[in-house]
Amino acid sequence: MTQIITTHKNADFDAFASLVAASLIYPKAVVAIPKNINANVKAFISIHKDIFDYTDRWDIQTGRVTRLIVVDTSDWNRLGPLFKLKDKPSIEVILWDHHLHGNIDAHWACIEPIGATITLLVRELKALKKPITPIQATLFLAGLYEDTGNLSFSSSTAEDAYTAGWLLDQKADLSLVNRFLRPAYGEKQKDILFEMLRNTNRLKVNGYAISISQIPIEGHISNLALVVRMFRDIINVDAAFGVFTNQEKNGKSRCMVIGRSDNESLDVGTLMKSMGGGGHPGAGSAMLKGVNPDVVQQMIIDLIEGNQQSSVQISDLMSFPVFTIPPETTMADVSKILQEHGCTGLLVVDKKDKLLGVISRRDFKKIRKVDQLQSPVKAFMSTHVITIGPGKSPSEAAKIMVRHDIGRLPVVEDEKIIGIITRSDAMTYFYDLLPD
Numbered sequence: 001m002t003q004i005i006t007t008h009k010n011a012d013f014d015a016f017a018s019l020v021a022a023s024l025i026y027p028k029a030v031v032a033i034p035k036n037i038n039a040n041v042k043a044f045i046s047i048h049k050d051i052f053d054y055t056d057r058w059d060i061q062t063g064r065v066t067r068l069i070v071v072d073t074s075d076w077n078r079l080g081p082l083f084k085l086k087d088k089p090s091i092e093v094i095l096w097d098h099h100l101h102g103n104i105d106a107h108w109a110c111i112e113p114i115g116a117t118i119t120l121l122v123r124e125l126k127a128l129k130k131p132i133t134p135i136q137a138t139l140f141l142a143g144l145y146e147d148t149g150n151l152s153f154s155s156s157t158a159e160d161a162y163t164a165g166w167l168l169d170q171k172a173d174l175s176l177v178n179r180f181l182r183p184a185y186g187e188k189q190k191d192i193l194f195e196m197l198r199n200t201n202r203l204k205v206n207g208y209a210i211s212i213s214q215i216p217i218e219g220h221i222s223n224l225a226l227v228v229r230m231f232r233d234i235i236n237v238d239a240a241f242g243v244f245t246n247q248e249k250n251g252k253s254r255c256m257v258i259g260r261s262d263n264e265s266l267d268v269g270t271l272m273k274s275m276g277g278g279g280h281p282g283a284g285s286a287m288l289k290g291v292n293p294d295v296v297q298q299m300i301i302d303l304i305e306g307n308q309q310s311s312v313q314i315s316d317l318m319s320f321p322v323f324t325i326p327p328e329t330t331m332a333d334v335s336k337i338l339q340e341h342g343c344t345g346l347l348v349v350d351k352k353d354k355l356l357g358v359i360s361r362r363d364f365k366k367i368r369k370v371d372q373l374q375s376p377v378k379a380f381m382s383t384h385v386i387t388i389g390p391g392k393s394p395s396e397a398a399k400i401m402v403r404h405d406i407g408r409l410p411v412v413e414d415e416k417i418i419g420i421i422t423r424s425d426a427m428t429y430f431y432d433l434l435p436d
């Protein structure tokens with residue numbers, strides 16, 4: 001009986017780590033490594049050649065295979081020549097993967113939406129009480145970090161994080177992990193960056209300096225986001241966009257749009273969201289099918305021009321009207337109002353809504369005698385109030401709140417109070433819960 005363990009072509013660290021972990025779970029199986037392996041994984045294998053000596057065995061004798069163990073893919077098309085084992089009733093197929101909706105029909109499968117496949121296999125190794133070496137722990141952690149973007153991708157789960165902790169306990173070497181996971185800036189990426197620099201166009205749109213590069217590409221090229229970031233840094237515009245068009249064999253085209261912004265008020269994440277993608281204020285991307293790159297370029301320009309929806313301002317997030325009190329309110333009344341409203345502070349304004357001060361529960365400590373409760377609030381309020389303007393960005397509001405350790409900021413325009421923004425308003429924005 002021949003058992004083989006394999007993974008997808010263009011194997012990344014998660015794929016290779018899962019392959020090695022599976023070989024500990026199925027010690028009798030032969031490891032059939034794909035011909036194409038990512039450059040950084042290849043580099044890792046070559047310095048550990050004595051340990052991971054699996055090279056070039058995808059051309060294994062497939063006639064006698066009785067069991068096929070596939071890790072980190074659920075797709076026959078990614079198995080290269082092993083595709084020929086598809087639908088052979090004599091072969092038992094076992095799957096370990098974190099990609100849902102594949103086309104491999106397995107007899108037994110562990111498929112979960114989790115940051116990295118290696119997390120699933122480490123769970124099994126722990127259940128079986130199999131010890132792992134520091135080198136294996138290092139490799140597993142590289143796989144986990146690569147597929148979860150150092151646990152920052154939204155696909156990462158708590159179990160991925162616990163697993164990273166456990167692997168560090170098993171003496172995974174972070175300096176080795178970092179060395180191998182450094183973003184790959186290879187020949188292909190260099191060619192694209194040079195082409196972008198040769199054809200740099202600078203545009204002034206709605207007051208922003210931007211650049212949009214249309215680049216045809218062939219097949220999948222990794223780390224395009226890194227290239228766009230480097231390009232933006234070099235030509236120093238507010239935002240740079242790469243429109244990468246891939247002409248497929250069937251005549252259809254796919255267009256990958258990647259944006260990088262260095263200007264807080266030009267939010268490329270929201271911009272890309274309007275194009276069906278997503279991201280953060282500083283970085284975003286969208287995938288468009290069957291579109292002309294010129295149309296995409298115009299879409300980007302239109303979105304920046306009608307900047308209203310693409311850049312969120314405090315005035316979009318603040319609450320109003322704001323509950324305020326006049327300066328003559330007695331401290332006794334203030335205390336009552338604070339209790340009724342369950343809040344910690346109140347804004348004091350004059351008849352023209354001009355902000356005079358703020359009174360908080362803390363200020364009641366200043367009261368020494370009971371009859372002072374009949375004094376007006378203006379005698380006890382603090383007149384130094386930190387405020388923000390309506391045109392500022394949510395991240396500026398968050399910065400001010402953190403710096404002064406306050407949870408609420410009055411929004412003031414021409415000395416008049418027009419609203420209030422709370423920490424949870426700002427957080428709602430950052431967690432992307434803002435309704436469109």
Ligand SMILES: [Mn+2]
Pocket residue numbers: 014015072098116117147
């Ligand atoms: Mn993976």
